[in-house]
Amino acid sequence: MGLLIVDPLVRKGEQPPWIVPDDLWERIEPLLPKVERRHRHPGRKRLDDRKALCGILFVLYTAIPWEFLPQELGFGSGMTCWRRLRDWHQAGVWEQLHQLLLAELHAAGKLDWSKAVIDSSHIRALKGGPKTGPSPVDRGKTGSKHHVIADGNGIPLVVSLTGGNRNDVTQLMPLLNGIPRVRGRRGRPRQRPKTLYADRGYDHDKYRRMVWAKGVKPLIARRGTPHGSGLGTHRWVIEQTIALLHWFRRLRIRWEIRDDMHEAFMTLATAIICWRRLVR
Known part of the structure; x- marks a missing residue:
């Protein structure tokens, strides 16, 4: 008897998303x-x-x-x-795929280098493991954080994983420095956005100076200031990007004890998001 899989991710008449086009x-x-098969005892x-x-x-x-x-x-x-x-x-396959797709997006004029947006999202880590910690927003339960920096169109440029107790601002420079050199057009590869938008969690003058030193203008909300600064009209794209990342159900909760396996899923999902932007 065959297996019938009913999933809300699959619309009637559409190919399941896990089938590679x-x-x-x-x-x-x-x-x-490439893996060569052994001639003796091939198994x-x-x-x-x-x-x-x-x-x-x-x-x-x-x-x-x-x-x-x-x-x-x-x-x-x-x-x-x-x-x-x-x-x-x-072997770095997913990182290479991500950079390849970013180059194609850049060649197609779909990357917005005028600005980048950074944010993070906390997830539960039910089995613990490296890069987990007590969450300050979930009653101290063990968790991890997904850190993401995206371009002005919400296309993810870098993702990273840390413990749930890590301060967001500590990942600001690693993410900014982690933006790959994106080719795809004539001239020098692009790597730096013109401006960087962030919420109050990244409010620290020390890091503002470090961002300026990279040739990027920091536009970071100040703590204690009332809402309505207008930065939200630029930062909403990162919320969309994180929502797309968590549309992959395996990333909503960290089930992997090994941090590298969860990071593998993160990088693969990031590449798929870029792929969808490219073909659509």
């Missing part, structure tokens, strides 16, 4: 490390990389436990997909 696969396949035939990626995306979209990945889908076992995600993340 041909044009996206054409960009991913050259980035994957079981290796699962096709594209099917393994579909299994990874199925987990990312649905948040199903690895061990419950349905075999009827033909994506291999959950452990096989977990290993591929680990190995590809260690």
